[in-house]
Every structure is written in C-alpha cells, then in structure tokens.
Amino acid sequence: xxxxxxxxxxxxxxxxxxxxxxxxxxxxxxxxxxxxxxxxxxxxxxxxxxxxxxxxxxxxxxxxxxxxxxxxxxxxxxxxxxxxxxxxxxxxxxxxxxxxxxxxxxxxxxxxxxxxxxxxxxxxxxxxxxxxxxxxxxxxxxxxxxxxxxxxxxxxxxxxxxxxxxxxxxxxxxxxxxxxxxxxxxxxxxxxxxxxxxxxxxxxxxxxxxxxxxxxxxxxxxxxxxxxxxxxxxxxxxxxxxxxxxxxxxx
Ligand SMILES: [Zn+2]
Numbered sequence: 366x367x368x369x370x371x372x373x374x375x376x377x378x379x380x381x382x383x384x385x386x387x388x389x390x391x392x393x394x395x396x397x398x399x400x401x402x403x404x405x406x407x408x409x410x411x412x413x414x415x416x417x418x419x420x421x422x423x424x425x426x427x428x429x430x431x432x433x434x435x436x437x438x439x440x441x442x443x444x445x446x447x448x449x450x451x452x453x454x455x456x457x458x459x460x461x462x463x464x465x466x467x468x469x470x471x472x473x474x475x476x477x478x479x480x481x482x483x484x485x486x487x488x489x490x491x492x493x494x495x496x497x498x499x500x501x502x503x504x505x506x507x508x509x510x511x512x513x514x515x516x517x518x519x520x521x522x523x524x525x526x527x528x529x530x531x532x533x534x535x536x537x538x539x540x541x542x543x544x545x546x547x548x549x550x551x552x553x554x555x556x557x558x559x560x561x562x563x564x565x566x567x568x569x570x571x572x573x574x575x576x577x578x579x580x581x582x583x584x585x586x587x588x589x590x591x592x593x594x595x596x597x598x599x600x601x602x603x604x605x606x607x608x609x610x611x612x613x614x615x616x
Pocket of ligand 1: 521525569573595
C-alpha cells in the first residue's frame, strides 16, 4: 500500500497580483529604474494579456507603495514613472502596519533601539557642522520653557531624524524615520498621559543633550549606548506605565 497522496493546493492569484509580479520582476532585474516610464496602460493590457482593470489596480498599488507616480494626460510625458521616494512609501506602509499591531509593540521598540543606536554610532563619525547645527536647533526648541507637549514631541522626532540622517546611511536613516514616525501617535499619547510632565521633559532634555555631546565629540560608542538607553527607558517608564489599564493603548 502506498502512502497517502499529499495534495498541495494550487495558489490562486488575482490578476492584478500577477501584473504586480511582472512589474516587480522588471524592477528587481534592473530593467526598470528610477525615472523610467512604464508602457501606457493599453499597451500593458496587450503585452500582459490581462484586463484594463487588472492593470489599473496594479498601478494603484504601486502608487500607494510610493514606487510609481502617474502623470495624467496624453502625449509623450503621460503615463506612469518609476519614482524614488523610499522614505515616504516606507513610512506610510510601516505606520499603518504598526498601527494595526501587525508587529508586536515590543518588537517596534527593539527595532527603534537597534536602528537608532546604529545611526547614532555612524553620526558620531560622520556628522558635519551643518548636521550638528540642525541637532542643536532642535535641542534649543525643546529647551524652551512651557513648550506644549505636542510641539515637544515634534522637535523630539526632528532631533532623532537629524541624528539618523547625519549617519549618512540612507537605508538605516529611512527605516529609522519610518519607525519613528510610526510610533509618533503612541509617544504623543504617552506624553499627554504623563502626570508630572515637567520632570519627564527635564529628563528627556538632559538625555538629548548628552546624546548630542557624544555625537559632537565623535564618541560613537557612547552616543550609541545613550540613544539605546534613552529609547528603552522611555518606553519602559513612560509608555509602558501609561498603557497599563488603557485598552486603546499600544499592545
Ligand atoms: Zn528623544
């Protein structure tokens, strides 16, 4: 007697997913690059042997992912162009997935700590005088007495983004910005639930200044350690406590 036959289900794809796969193949193979134009819609319909609706759906998905920008009208400048806006596309995508709790919140915090400690280390080696001035401007804004929490949060984000971008690694910087923007609402919510805001703000200010000093002194090891502690401590002490008993809070 033979073994029971094993049946694998046949994967079912919607047509637009097949169109997407075709376009992705061309991008991954390097045949489609930033600035290149896709063939017009009706030509894609013929080339791929699919419906116009499927082509349109695929183009919409790529547009939402920030990979494609469509130009309306007719003539040589119409059609869809492959674009480079990784951070906008990535940020949008990550923000939604994190909001939907598709990633456990602890994973998000750990990713922030890992990414930002890496970019702080790079920033300490590579920050230009211009980068440092940008960080100092954000520190100065956060030092203003009586700054509303929402504004504080904006400058806090801008400071972290400035450090990430000073590191000079685009992929790390973009991922840092994406994750940081994704947790913006959570952080702001935590800011608003803090009882003794002034005490927390004072601590955050001191930590930011210490991070800046380490970056400016070119001490990558120290900058990296301080950023990691800054992120982990804040999530443990502030976000963690604030979310207890708050069913709408982050999970
Ligand atoms: Zn901060």
